[in-house]
Amino acid sequence: MAAGIDDISIYIPRLYLDAADFAKARGLDPGKLERGLGIGQMAIVDTNQDPACLAANACLKVMQKNKLTPDKIGRLYVATESSFDESKAMNSYVIGMLEQVYGKDTFGHCGGIECKFACVSGSYALYDNTNWIRAGEAEDKYALVVVSDIAKYDLGSSGEVTQGAGAVAMLLNNTPRLLSFDPKVTSTSIKNEYDFYRPFGKETPIVHGQYSNLLYLIQVKNALIDYKKKVKETGLIKLKEGETILDHVDYLNMHLPYSNMGKKALAYLVRHEWRTLPRWKEIIDEVGMEEPIPKDPRGTIESVLEDADFMAKDHQFTKLFTNTEKYVELYESKLASSLIASKMIGNLYTASLYLGFRSSLEFEYQKGVDLNGKRVGFCSYGSGASAMIFSGVIQPEYAQIVKDMNLEEELGPRTKLSLDEYEELHENKRTHEENIRSANKEFVIVDVKTSNESKGERHYAFVD
Numbered sequence: 001m002a003a004g005i006d007d008i009s010i011y012i013p014r015l016y017l018d019a020a021d022f023a024k025a026r027g028l029d030p031g032k033l034e035r036g037l038g039i040g041q042m043a044i045v046d047t048n049q050d051p052a053c054l055a056a057n058a059c060l061k062v063m064q065k066n067k068l069t070p071d072k073i074g075r076l077y078v079a080t081e082s083s084f085d086e087s088k089a090m091n092s093y094v095i096g097m098l099e100q101v102y103g104k105d106t107f108g109h110c111g112g113i114e115c116k117f118a119c120v121s122g123s124y125a126l127y128d129n130t131n132w133i134r135a136g137e138a139e140d141k142y143a144l145v146v147v148s149d150i151a152k153y154d155l156g157s158s159g160e161v162t163q164g165a166g167a168v169a170m171l172l173n174n175t176p177r178l179l180s181f182d183p184k185v186t187s188t189s190i191k192n193e194y195d196f197y198r199p200f201g202k203e204t205p206i207v208h209g210q211y212s213n214l215l216y217l218i219q220v221k222n223a224l225i226d227y228k229k230k231v232k233e234t235g236l237i238k239l240k241e242g243e244t245i246l247d248h249v250d251y252l253n254m255h256l257p258y259s260n261m262g263k264k265a266l267a268y269l270v271r272h273e274w275r276t277l278p279r280w281k282e283i284i285d286e287v288g289m290e291e292p293i294p295k296d297p298r299g300t301i302e303s304v305l306e307d308a309d310f311m312a313k314d315h316q317f318t319k320l321f322t323n324t325e326k327y328v329e330l331y332e333s334k335l336a337s338s339l340i341a342s343k344m345i346g347n348l349y350t351a352s353l354y355l356g357f358r359s360s361l362e363f364e365y366q367k368g369v370d371l372n373g374k375r376v377g378f379c380s381y382g383s384g385a386s387a388m389i390f391s392g393v394i395q396p397e398y399a400q401i402v403k404d405m406n407l408e409e410e411l412g413p414r415t416k417l418s419l420d421e422y423e424e425l426h427e428n429k430r431t432h433e434e435n436i437r438s439a440n441k442e443f444v445i446v447d448v449k450t451s452n453e454s455k456g457e458r459h460y461a462f463v464d
């Protein structure tokens with residue numbers, strides 16, 4: 001049975017921090033943010049917003065757009081790494097908010113859990129719900145998977161430039177208008193790692209930045225190796241002599257903690273795929289240097305990062321490689337459109353990959369590309385660490401949905417924060433009532449209980 005994404009909605013908070021202002025305040029070269037990391041603006045939550053509000057707002061949008069009543073939703077899954085309760089799942093908060101609009105107990109029949117595995121959990125949630133549909137258990141109901149996060153790092157830390165916030169809600173069914181997932185090829189890799197984690201009670205993560213970058217690349221490559229095996233075994237793609245699987249994937253969406261991580265990941269995967277093919281000779285001729293090899297090719301991530309000579313040469317090689325004609329063509333046609341939204345919004349952790357997918361649909365459609373039948377590959381990564389690779393095919397009805405996508409309109413009008421306002425928000429110096437913007441047709445927090453018997457109870461309202 002087919003199963004996939006029927007529609008998709010995003011909710012992005014309207015406060016933002018401008019990367020150039022931020023760079024100036026932190027004494028950084030704005031070029032590092034703009035060109036080095038690919039960051040233009042970072043969406044920031046107001047005092048009366050949390051990841052549950054973001055998720056509920058995205059769910060409401062997709063339900064209202066499709067005129068869906070709760071009886072049509074059989075599963076509501078929330079994937080997040082910004083959880084604020086160790087026990088009560090974020091789903092219950094989201095359902096509580098949605099029932100303020102649709103009526104008390106209207107979601108009573110609906111199942112679902114909160115999923116956690118850093119940024120990859122949304123992909124596991126999609127996969128599990130796709131299989132719920134494939135198993136014939138959906139009884140003509142949709143699964144609603146919402147990925148929602150607030151990416152927040154310590155003030156002054158290297159990760160502070162890679163913040164952002166937002167949610168993406170995806171409606172799944174067995175007659176998807178947007179994308180049907182390829183069966184039996186979803187591939188994963190997993191390893192116990194400490195590249196990025198957030199111990200109990202801590203609002204911001206502990207991060208080993210360069211380690212996390214390299215681990216991301218390795219884990220995604222490992223999942224790709226498994227994906228290739230499955231694709232060949234199932235006969236989904238038939239490779240001719242000298243071809244790679246990437247030749248048969250029209251679009252690639254990467255997990256985007258910052259937009260240039262997508263570029264880094266694409267270059268890494270393409271190098272891995274091309275280096276054994278006849279075309280590599282032509283590439284090396286154009287690059288003008290051999291691909292560098294670490295002193296200890298079987299060493300650890302630490303040993304590779306400490307190999308300064310290799311790191312410098314590899315950086316130089318990557319720069320030259322990404323300027324080759326063949327690579328530029330691949331980058332422009334398969335990845336570039338997916339990075340536009342990330343540059344304007346920043347890091348959405350679990351939602352980053354799906355914001356990239358949404359971005360790619362809108363901007364490829366605007367270019368006039370016929371997307372029908374195009375294969376989309378998803379490269380999902382979550383610290384800690386696990387990667388997942390899967391793919392799907394864009395469906396003939398896609399234009400019904402994509403023609404109305406307008407990121408600019410959905411984002412705006414936005415309010416630019418001063419550095420002082422940003423730092424006050426970051427350090428939680430304002431109460432939830434001291435919000436900067438007035439809410440408009442959205443869920444917000446109206447009360448957080450502090451008394452012993454009901455500590456942490458959150459109450460929300462829909463502001464019309």
Ligand code: CAA
Pocket residue numbers: 029031032033035036037118119158159160161162195196207208209210212213216255256257258261264315349381382383
């Ligand atoms: N002009 C242009 N480019 C410049 C520049 C300038 N003035 N100065 C630096 N750059 C370039 C650098 O050359 C570098 O480019 P390459 O990546 O091509 O080498 C880029 O800007 C970044 O510079 P640095 O690597 O020196 O930056 P940094 O040391 O400050 O660290 C970071 C960057 C590791 C991403 C850091 O921001 C960080 O720790 N972020 C949080 C962790 C993270 O996002 N990890 C990603 C993988 S893990 C993951 O994906 C899970 C998740 O969501 C968190």
